[in-house]
Amino acid sequence: MDKILNLNTDDFYVTVEPGVTRKTLNAYLRDSGLWFPVDPGADASLCGMVATSASGTNAVRYGTMRDNVINLEVVLPDGRVLCTAGKDRSFRKTSAGYNLTSLFVGSEGTLGIITKATLRLYGVPEATVAAVCAFPSVQAAVDSTVQILQCGIPIARIEFLDDVMINACNKYNDLGYPVLPTLFLEFHGSENGVNEQVQQAAEITQLNGGSDFTWATDQEQRNKLWTARHNAWYAALALRPGCRGYSTDVCVPISKLPQIIVETKEDLITSRLTGPIAGHVGDGNFHCIMVLDLNDKEEVRKVKEFTDRLARRALAMNGTCTGEHGIGIGKRKLLQEEIGEVGIEAMKQIKTIFDPKNIMNPGKVV
């Protein structure tokens, strides 16, 4: 465990080196009463999660990597070592100079290589309860989400799966959920607190025509539920054996979710494409998992056009072309449309400061 450093249980932080994954860290933390909640589904490397600004199912309650990185050690392209908040420093807040830490979170390896990350930890909740609820429409599922957030219910996870995605999950995981727009929910808190949260949330979902909650109270049932959610990728692929997957994501103001999801589903049908939808609805962020035959050039082209239309639909609603997947190569043009000329120019200049010879992930982001 020499790659996990400086665990501090009084101050809720830990430092990790490259290669330490989320699951490894949480196993290490098991007896400390603390955990690191950010969970992008896959058992990703934490330094990689910093570089890509990962988020996932818990972000609605605990924030994304942007909110949970305290300090970074970065090796710059010229070999100098930068500690973004100063060497070995750890604090819950600072107003000392420009925020270099946030500049490197989500920089996709284009500014330097992250060699240490100091992360914020949280107390393990006393009680955790998960539930599944089906709705007559996308609108009803999203309205429930907005109302749950407005009531201040500190929901830990609120995940949307469309009818196509639920059908795929049922088949892949041998489950029997109704094939309808569905929310997977999880509540964290004290025993009484969770009971109250559940009662309030159930009232809201029922008023919106949601089904009774299907419960997952013990760890085994919860694992089954979240494994089904985390297997969405494989469940989608299984819809068309022999095909490959391409997952895209956008993020919009939550109130725009019903409109964008309905329009996107219409687009999928019109385009004759397979793209089940799963999303972190509490953040306004969702994925289309495109399943396509890479040998079919016409289909590849149609998928590319579809994902560009999806991103521009999000941009037209004041959203972002990517909530958590990043820009990479494929969304550089969309980033320009999103940020505008002045912002792109600033990003290019920042890239030049740190990597004047353009040797760090050249061609990515800007």
Added chain:
Amino acid sequence: MDKILNLNTDDFYVTVEPGVTRKTLNAYLRDSGLWFPVDPGADASLCGMVATSASGTNAVRYGTMRDNVINLEVVLPDGRVLCTAGKDRSFRKTSAGYNLTSLFVGSEGTLGIITKATLRLYGVPEATVAAVCAFPSVQAAVDSTVQILQCGIPIARIEFLDDVMINACNKYNDLGYPVLPTLFLEFHGSENGVNEQVQQAAEITQLNGGSDFTWATDQEQRNKLWTARHNAWYAALALRPGCRGYSTDVCVPISKLPQIIVETKEDLITSRLTGPIAGHVGDGNFHCIMVLDLNDKEEVRKVKEFTDRLARRALAMNGTCTGEHGIGIGKRKLLQEEIGEVGIEAMKQIKTIFDPKNIMNPGKVV
């Protein structure tokens, strides 16, 4: 109200122009069920709060300005307009390119002028209860704070006042709190949730030798309590009529608070200086409100030396020389010690990108 734009109650955001203060915004929001919690005490302009990365009493629960700014419109020194997250965009998360928004939060006017800020809003809690608790020692007050956070009690405010500060507050506000290290606490949640939080917190404080809570349940009592806290500055000044105030702040890992506060109080006594201590103890952040005679050059010099020692004491504990007051002119040397040569070089280059002619708050920060 033409300076408050785009209130969106479904998506929990609002855009404000310069001049709109925290109190003006919260008065405007009164009937919406939403509020903006970041509260640095004074009724500051929100765009100014962005520029200085303000935080204050609610940050332990709701975060600082760094956590609550969605987008900024900035006029750059050459007249170009930069929208840090893209024009009119608002979302709960994004991974589209470098985080320009965070770069401008806390930039102290050195990179450009903030002309619009889109801020995240929160639901007004159903119930709010505040309490005061006295402790036999600084250690006991801080231990209680750490344990309250470790238990996951979602405390909204937890403020520390040392014996000198409490004595000053008692005199200034005609109150009768015991002259001991003291916590002011506030709990937000549902009626039941708040009751449970209070019960858990009371158990913890009693185990650490704290007094019974003195309650402030209704709005009037709470206002009285927080007015006393927010008047700390004036209460400190009243200790030495005719003198002036100079408030400094540092932030350390919470577990280091007892040590740094005890050492700082010893330093104040040895140096024969007046500097009551008040702090956002849940963040590890505290202030010494130095009260000094500006005509006494010897005292002015001693205060400067004391505040530098305080900052270096924080740096030696892996803390920061400023949790929320910023660098300005006075802490530039300390910033260099905190961040190191490579970090300062990066900050200088960032300054040069946006303000090559050095016309924006020249001489500040870097």
